[in-house]
Amino acid sequence: MQQKIRIGIVGYGNVGKGAEKAVLQNQDMELIAIFSRRALKDTESGVPAVDIVKIAEYKDKIDVMLLCGGSATDLPEQGPEIAKIFHTVDSFDTHANIPKYYQSVDEAAKSSGKLAAISVGWDPGLFSLHRLLGSSILPQGKSYTFWGKGVSQGHSDAIRHIEGVKYAIQYTNPREECMHAVRAGENPVLRSENSHWRECYVVAEKGADITTIEQQIKTMPNYFAEYETQVHFISEEEFHTNHAEMPHGGFVFRSGETSKGKKHVLEFALKLDKNPEFTAFVLATYARAVFRMAKEGKSGAVTVFDIPFGLLSPEEPAELRSKLL
């Protein structure tokens, strides 16, 4: 039996809790500790909950640290700091800031000889891989990404800031007719606004004017004004019963011609009951690859683009060739 990959988790929100489950499902991994800034009494699995200020004490006890904090404030600070001590995997997902984040983590990880996989998850992550694959195979073609049906945290928050709103959740939906056109190889010209629609479920405060709330949502620039938006007012009970989960998913397409009239369509689709939990499972899978690449002497920052799929599986290369190729 090979020695197990010793994993630590930083952050114990939705992604961190998913990561805990993921490590337990992977027989070649061992969960050592969960680090948090908050005082955690317990963890679901019973592994020690440790104050993040003590993280350096685990230098020789943990191989790969899964960074499960948020991209707005946690990761820009934690990513480079923790890569000075451990190999890391994170899901930094602010697309526009990836180059800057990459650079800061790369410098930190190179200085310590550690390996850090950034922006792992499904978008960025698995979706990015498919945008790259499709455009490489079919140079003369068009790429499409659709999101949903799924909860957008940003849009849900925007509704919650409206006066008179007690609870709110927003689902982004792809337009079926647009996906059909893409699947048929029609290469339509699409923008996010005409290929998605928005569905809002709102619990209003007692006595609030729901006509005004609906109007404020539908005219909110950047968030809703440009989209077809449906607003449903529901009871608090229905909200907690039917809208407590975080489903998400989406579709990446590449459609192109190899010669006149010869069309080819690649489609990658995800349907996720619990978005942060799935993201965490992707992080755990990439921890295996990071561990192996680091063993071969690789250091610095990498992304999903740099990691061959063969390193993601617990199986041996010869086994993979005979069973899965």
Add this chain to the structure above:
Amino acid sequence: MQQKIRIGIVGYGNVGKGAEKAVLQNQDMELIAIFSRRALKDTESGVPAVDIVKIAEYKDKIDVMLLCGGSATDLPEQGPEIAKIFHTVDSFDTHANIPKYYQSVDEAAKSSGKLAAISVGWDPGLFSLHRLLGSSILPQGKSYTFWGKGVSQGHSDAIRHIEGVKYAIQYTNPREECMHAVRAGENPVLRSENSHWRECYVVAEKGADITTIEQQIKTMPNYFAEYETQVHFISEEEFHTNHAEMPHGGFVFRSGETSKGKKHVLEFALKLDKNPEFTAFVLATYARAVFRMAKEGKSGAVTVFDIPFGLLSPEEPAELRSKLL
């Protein structure tokens, strides 16, 4: 401007002709020559057609050779032979013989310091990548591969051997209801026979007994007896008008749970107007990766499992991170 990757093509059947188109669509590649055992008068693009016996003369003129011969007799011989002289990419697709083929190519390529990517295409190839990805991310789950709608050469040939059959083509079709069950996360137990059905278009010889032909097809063991099979007799004219293309495609699914009741489904789908042409475009894409990995000193045999996606794109890593991640 970087120097272009100099490509040669071995074999000028359907895949070889597709490879010619692929190299022309990729701006960073240059097609040097097409090698064949048959005396070729011309090539579509006007590049030199060369007798395969002269292939070694191109040792310093070609970087990567795309091997476009068949898996039954061409590749087992050509794969190892040509890997002694050039970096290669091939689409060896006899799944059961991959381990043996890998070994013979690996030995040849290592002895010459060349790099050979074997079994590249869509199945084996892109489908294999998704079987690996899905099972790695969701260890507690089930994988499914569906093929079609598409032409099966082997099944078409089997029909053609029946007395009284002039022309025949067979399309493999996935069962929609099975795919729906998989998409819904129901994890059904499926075998190829109950998740696909077969559709045959047959041109009978004048005076042939079509009832007997239909009976012979439907009861043919291993090919049709185990499947729901439809047989359509059509005119020679209709055959040549409507069944001259080689469409194919299929679906790879992974469906699994991350925790109780939390289901996640990954789906990868291909819809191909012209199967061998698409396969050739995948070969060309992987030639770019082979060229780059060889430059870094890698030699021997590799598969799609060993090649990071980042090497497939003509774009620089920093560009990929900022544009596609």
